Amino acid sequence: MPVRRQARPDAGATSLTWPSGGRHLWPSGGGSGAQAHARGHLVYAARGVLVLHTESGTSIVPANRVAWTPAGSTHRHRAHGETDMRIVFLSPSLARLLPGRPAVFRVSGLAREVLLALTGPRGGGHDDEDGAGAGVDGGDGGGAVPGYGRAASGRLLRVLVEELREADEQPLHLPHPRDDRLRAIEQILTRTPDDTTTLAGLGRQVGASARTLSRLLRDELGMTFYEWRTLVRVHHALVLLAEGHDATYTAHACGWANPSGFIAAFTDLVGTTPGRYRAGG
Known part of the structure; x- marks a missing residue:
């Protein structure tokens, strides 16, 4: 399956992206076109509800869940309610610890705080030249999160993945x-x-x-x-x-x-x- 660059967000969205992740503020009904990334990623709705469509099924991502999409999986998002979507990309070494298919996990309090820290104000993320930085980097994905050093970023990401490995998968993925x-x-x-x-x-x-x-x-x-x-x-x-x-x-x-x-x-x-x-x- 070819890995395409991330489609530009809906015109009504406000986006802040960097190689390690990003944040999209979607109006209700907003969403992305079909896209795929070279690295697996997690999406979390700090507010609102995301609907994540993949070739294997549809996942609902309310505010107490996080969705995992493996590398190369074609997908699209749609927001219901004013939605604050956070996205975190994982290196291949961390991605291997999660399922090789789309999945939805319950968010623990610690995982939620890590997700918000990695994508929040301290991140101070920047738009790349075409507003699609989160989907362009096809490399290892091990770079530092803006606002954190490489070592601190690595620790936070490992904590996040370990929390998800301990969490039960949730029956909010509707297979096709x-x-x-x-x-x-x-x-x-x-x-x-x-x-x-x-x-x-x-x-x-x-x-x-x-x-x-x-x-x-x-x-x-x-x-x-x-x-x-x-x-x-x-x-x-x-x-x-x-x-x-x-x-x-x-x-x-x-x-x-x-x-x-x-x-x-x-x-x-x-x-x-x-x-x-x-x-x-």
Whole structure:
């Protein structure tokens, strides 16, 4: 897969980039075009919600999660709510300690502070000549973070990676199925998350039995239809909450008959209630 230079950010974004990482302030609805980098990188939403699309699936990155994208993976970002995106690039030696596929991790308090330190005011980062410095460097990636010496930068990055290695991967990565029938159902669920049609009913629309679809879901995604649809709905719920909608509206818009069922499912996947999530807790 060719590694392309980072696309210029959305015209509404404010960007500060340097070889080791950067910061993008996105307006709601802003985002990047398809891009790939020579080094793997972490993205963190200090505010707002990021949706990260890769060839293997879609990840939701709320403020208590960090997403990992390996080197060479084509991806694009989209912001929901006013979003403060932080990005940290890793050297190959550190990248090897993380999965060889896109992943989402819960952010510990220490990891969060390290991410903010590496990308915050002390960084004093600078725009490079074309505003795309974060994606251009194809070398080792071991340079110092602006504002920190090489040794201090290395220590901070190692602490960050060790914290992520200790963290559990989070079920906020929604894998894309390969089978055309499942892809058709994915489009239906994504377009209308409040659709309550059974798997058998959806199967009639795409020309497959519920049994066949269940087997495909198990083989391709490792989950049941209920688990898959719940994950799709929670993805949509995170976006609606970031855009300012309350839990009651979000519950009904995402297919739950009552808010209590939504709150339970949301809390199970995200680790906090919708109310606390909206409040930034």
